[in-house]
Amino acid sequence: MTQLTQNELKLFVQKILEDYDTKNPGTIFKDKINISNAEALSIQSEVSKLREKRGEEVIGYKIGYISKETQGKMDSINLHTGDFGKVNCILMELI
Numbered sequence: 277m278t279q280l281t282q283n284e285l286k287l288f289v290q291k292i293l294e295d296y297d298t299k300n301p302g303t304i305f306k307d308k309i310n311i312s313n314a315e316a317l318s319i320q321s322e323v324s325k326l327r328e329k330r331g332e333e334v335i336g337y338k339i340g341y342i343s344k345e346t347q348g349k350m351d352s353i354n355l356h357t358g359d360f361g362k363v364n365c366i367l368m369e370l371i
Contacts, residue, residue, distance in 0.1 A: 280315055289322040296323075 280288070288304055288311075295301050311319070328334065 280311060285315065285318060285322070288319050289326065292319065293323050293326055 288309075291304050292301075295303050324334065
C-alpha cells in the first residue's frame with residue numbers, strides 16, 4: 277500500500293465532509309481506495325477539526341476495541357490525545 281500525499285489526504289477530508297453535509301456518505305470509497313489505519317485516523321481527526329471550526333461540538337468518544345485482533349492492531353494509539361473516535365453532535369443523529 278502506498279502512502280497518501282498530504283494533498284490526497286486534504287482532498288479526502290474535504291470530500292468526506294461534503295458527503296456528510298449532503299447526506300451521501302462514503303462516496304470516496306466507491307473506487308476502493310486503500311488507506312492505512314493511521315491515514316484513516318488522520319482523516320477522521322481533520323474532519324472533526326473542520327466540524328468544530330464551524331461550531332459543532334464534540335459530545336463524546338466512540339471506541340471499538342472489542343476483538344483481540346483490533347486491540348493488537350491499535351495498541352500504539354494513545355486514546356488520551358482526544359483524537360480517536362470523536363463524535364460530533366450532528367453525527368449522533370445518524371447513530
